[in-house]
Amino acid sequence: xxxxxxxxxxxxxxxxxxxxxxxxxxxxxxxxxxTTLPRDIIVTSVNTRINDGGLLxxxxxxxxxxxxxxxxxxxxxxxxxxxxEIKTITxxxxxxxxxxxxxxxxxxxxPSEAAAxxxxxxxxxx
Amino acid sequence: xxxxxxxxxxxxxxxxxxSGCTTxxxxxxxxDRGQAVMGLDYRDFQNAAxxxxxDMLMSGAVDKPDGSRYVLAISRVVNxxxxxxxxxxxxxxxxxxxxxxxxxxxxTAVGADGPEDAMSRQARxxxxxxEFNQGTVAKKGQMIAPxxxxxxxxxxxxxxxNSSKQQxxxxxxLTLTDINTGLAFWEGETVIGKRGSNRSVSW
Numbered sequence: 001x002x003x004x005x006x007x008x009x010x011x012x013x014x015x016x017x018x019x020x021x022x023x024x025x026x027x028x029x030x031x032x033x034x035t036t037l038p039r040d041i042i043v044t045s046v047n048t049r050i051n052d053g054g055l056l057x058x059x060x061x062x063x064x065x066x067x068x069x070x071x072x073x074x075x076x077x078x079x080x081x082x083x084x085e086i087k088t089i090t091x092x093x094x095x096x097x098x099x100x101x102x103x104x105x106x107x108x109x110x111p112s113e114a115a116a117x118x119x120x121x122x123x124x125x126x
Numbered sequence: 127x128x129x130x131x132x133x134x135x136x137x138x139x140x141x142x143x144x145s146g147c148t149t150x151x152x153x154x155x156x157x158d159r160g161q162a163v164m165g166l167d168y169r170d171f172q173n174a175a176x177x178x179x180x181d182m183l184m185s186g187a188v189d190k191p192d193g194s195r196y197v198l199a200i201s202r203v204v205n206x207x208x209x210x211x212x213x214x215x216x217x218x219x220x221x222x223x224x225x226x227x228x229x230x231x232x233x234t235a236v237g238a239d240g241p242e243d244a245m246s247r248q249a250r251x252x253x254x255x256x257e258f259n260q261g262t263v264a265k266k267g268q269m270i271a272p273x274x275x276x277x278x279x280x281x282x283x284x285x286x287x288n289s290s291k292q293q294x295x296x297x298x299x300l301t302l303t304d305i306n307t308g309l310a311f312w313e314g315e316t317v318i319g320k321r322g323s324n325r326s327v328s329w
Binding site for chain 1: 156157159172173176180183184189219222227229
């Protein structure tokens with residue numbers, strides 16, 4: 001009986017801690033190059049739409065959850081229906097400055113109507 | 127004599143070592159981590175062109191209502207910087223990307239300073255020439271007139287920060303004009319700023 005009374009608070013603490021561990025948004029299209037980056041940069045959503053011109057548009061929403069401002073770089077590869085990369089000058093490392101504890105967005109448009117999917121890579125600015 | 131020989135030997139070794147230090151390396155244009163320069167380099171043209179094309183595609187300015195492609199003529203792009211720039215370094219990238227987008231096709235038969243490719247006209251001079259199969263000569267009324275025109279300007283502004291530092295600003299300004307109405311369908315500006323030593327030259 002005494003054992004139950006000592007186990008009960010432990011169970012409550014474990015349940016409380018489990019509640020604190022929030023499920024992070026994961027998207028296979030988003031890749032962090034630097035392994036420490038996902039600790040600070042939280043991706044909140046990845047949205048896509050086809051615009052009036054028939055081009056795929058993407059928007060990545062994320063948050064810099066760290067105590068420091070961050071200089072980041074991102075690069076978007078556009079893929080066709082068969083998963084082949086589409087050659088474009090827009091596939092290059094672009095800089096983005098993010099204030100600490102701030103949300104930011106990356107918005108890009110596909111280079112042609114052949115673009116059916118994308119991959120975005122994020123790293124610390126070199 | 128012995129001293130002279132050792133001095134000569136040292137000099138030869140030093141030359142070998144120094145010549146080994148001055149290596150030439152190829153630039154990885156996909157991920158160039160080289161130091162920025164005060165003047166304009168290929169990265170700046172790439173950034174300006176990519177930004178212009180993305181903005182153009184996102185704005186819908188090159189979406190023809192019937193779904194077909196616009197015919198674009200390249201007008202004058204003024205280099206108003208202190209550097210000797212071939213503005214094709216910027217415009218060619220934009221042309222290639224717009225062509226790949228499937229929304230625009232560029233005419234080389236019409237340009238602000240005459241046709242870019244004079245062959246379209248010259249080949250028509252073969253009409254009435256018995257040496258050529260007239261069935262293969264370009265027919266009259268086949269050329270397509272441009273519907274849009276791309277013009278622009280690259281501006282440079284030097285700002286002195288203090289006795290040792292300066293700031294150089296480059297403005298890439300582009301305009302897409304509907305030739306029929308004369309109205310600007312799209313306008314864009316990309317600013318590239320550089321800060322560095324006064325000793326660095328930007329011309």
